[in-house]
């Protein structure tokens with residue numbers, strides 16, 4: 031079976047409860063569409079579990095992208111960009127504090143493992159399950175950018191999709207990043223599907239939110 035979920039945001043207990051609920055087997059594949067870390071306290075613990083599982087395929091979220099340069103610096107590497115106090119404040123203001131603290135508590139070897147793992151996170155990918163084509167990414171550019179092909183890394187981690195517009199009639203676009211309650215308040219805590227889009231972020235870390243997981247073979251929805 032193929033499963034997909036997103037935006038765990040440090041909710042370690044919900045993550046393990048979901049693995050239990052879906053009964054994830056080694057022959058299954060679980061795609062996680064970014065924002066594993068920040069806001070909640072358990073992001074590093076989730077990453078440490080994910081990296082041990084060969085059948086978990088991680089994608090980059092804006093939170094991992096914000097965290098990585100700081101983590102590289104702490105781990106003794108030289109990030110491409112300048113990491114000054116403004117950058118650190120930006121990550122902190124976006125809920126990075128619990129992740130930063132947990133990262134600093136790791137011994138150097140464990141820090142390097144996390145940094146190396148985050149560098150393997152994918153940006154976007156197309157898969158076919160049960161004859162249906164899916165596009166996976168943390169988020170998407172708007173439809174015009176998608177159709178003109180003028181899109182870059184930032185669009186797949188910070189973009190604001192046009193959920194009211196169909197991007198491609200032959201492809202279903204699965205994203206996290208935008209809590210479904212923001213797309214339609216009636217969908218608070220539930221997976222939203224319309225117009226060739228599936229939005230997965232059920233707001234696990236927020237009051238009234240849940241962690242959602244979708245099985246792409248059966249389209250069954252699971253919640254914790």
Ligand SMILES: [Mn+2]
Nearest residue numbers: 065091092207
């Ligand atoms: Mn995000």
